[in-house]
């Protein structure tokens with residue numbers, strides 16, 4: 001089933017598997033795509049995926065989140081991106097969709113601390129996400145500028161001859177901060193009610209559609225359910241408790257989905273949770289070592305970042321795993337039921353994200369009509385030729401263990417697989433990480449020294 005072709009809007013896909021967004025530090029400091037970026041992306045294009053959804057590409061000069069991630073805030077990025085996409089997809093049927101985003105107060109890191117990295121819908125404190133001590137409420141002028149920055153970046157995606165554009169309203173990033181009632185306490189037109197919280201996204205969708213025209217493929221990534229209580233986190237304000245622990249749930253997100261369809265969006269890309277990474281959006285083991293690397297690498301940025309690092313360095317690992325690890329567990333097809341709930345209320349295609357690796361699980365989600373396509377990240381990082389392997393077997397020979405180490409430190413460490421159990425030695429694992437983004441290096445064939453970690457299937 002996953003090998004069947006499909007179509008979204010005017011774009012034809014050769015099968016139902018997309019490479020999901022994977023951001024990493026493989027561009028030039030200013031965000032211009034580099035040979036390392038091209039090399040990384042090209043491995044997937046050559047591996048048989050129907051399309052690639054890019055890393056979250058920043059629309060804003062200040063919130064680059066982090067340095068060396070790709071950017072599209074200026075015209076000078078268009079020609080390098082156009083050339084890169086041409087090289088990435090050359091000789092393949094792979095489509096290239098650029099995901100645009102703005103991290104707002106969840107900006108992971110910065111060269112120096114700056115006020116622009118704390119802007120959000122409202123003021124709040126969040127120990128885990130973003131590096132600033134407290135977020136700051138955006139003015140209406142800042143909101144208008146942010147809407148315009150999405151439209152301008154979308155126009156650049158079109159000019160770069162990509163196959164489509166996706167706006168992320170998920171991952172706890174700026175648009176999600178407007179949608180989530182915990183982070184949006186505004187009482188003006190951009191808050192106060194479900195329509196108020198949706199308004200920022202609505203204005204962006206209208207502006208992007210106008211910028212790219214009716215024919216260009218345009219999707220939105222949406223979190224079906226915020227699960228604000230996961231991971232365990234220290235946040236303020238605490239009240240009302242319903243917003244603190246909950247956030248958007250299916251009644252709200254099915255409403256957003258219908259509105260997005262009415263606004264002319266071509267597809268919806270569904271995950272869940274609030275913040276990146278989080279136990280629902282990245283279903284798998286709790287990656288304590290990766291988080292420790294991340295918090296220590298960013299500790300210079302604020303008093304909060306120093307306190308966060310102190311917590312991770314002082315509290316014993318066993319306690320950290322119990323407290324911060326609450327909710328982290330692998331769940332196959334983690335968001336497929338949410339995708340199904342959304343698919344029931346719209347007639348545009350729906351892509352499900354998270355926990356797909358087993359061919360039986362992928363085919364079951366597609367065959368039962370839960371989704372039209374699946375988007376995969378970690379299993380493709382573990383096995384770039386996953387689609388080819390799944391043509392011959394239900395599972396890859398050396399599967400991703402869903403240890404989640406790769407996403408927990410991607411803001412500070414190179415992209416690659418960090419589960420040493422999948423390799424014959426530490427040296428082989430490190431060679432693999434370096435090879436991912438090095439055009440002149442052979443990728444070592446990963447072979448575990450011991451039998452591969454067990455992955456649960458239903």
Ligand SMILES: Cc1cc2nc3c(=O)[nH]c(=O)nc-3n(C[C@H](O)[C@H](O)[C@H](O)COP(=O)(O)O)c2cc1C
Nearest residue numbers: 020021022023055056354355376377378406407410
């Ligand atoms: C290294 C890495 C980087 C990621 N970067 C992004 C990103 O830039 N934007 C985004 O929306 N999701 C990002 N994700 C999340 C993935 O797109 C995906 O939603 C998540 O890993 C769950 O899918 P999986 O179970 O197939 O890995 C990243 C994931 C990984 C592993």
Ligand code: SF4
Nearest residue numbers: 400401404406417418
């Ligand atoms: S580090 Fe490797 S095994 Fe662990 S989740 Fe990432 S790709 Fe999979």
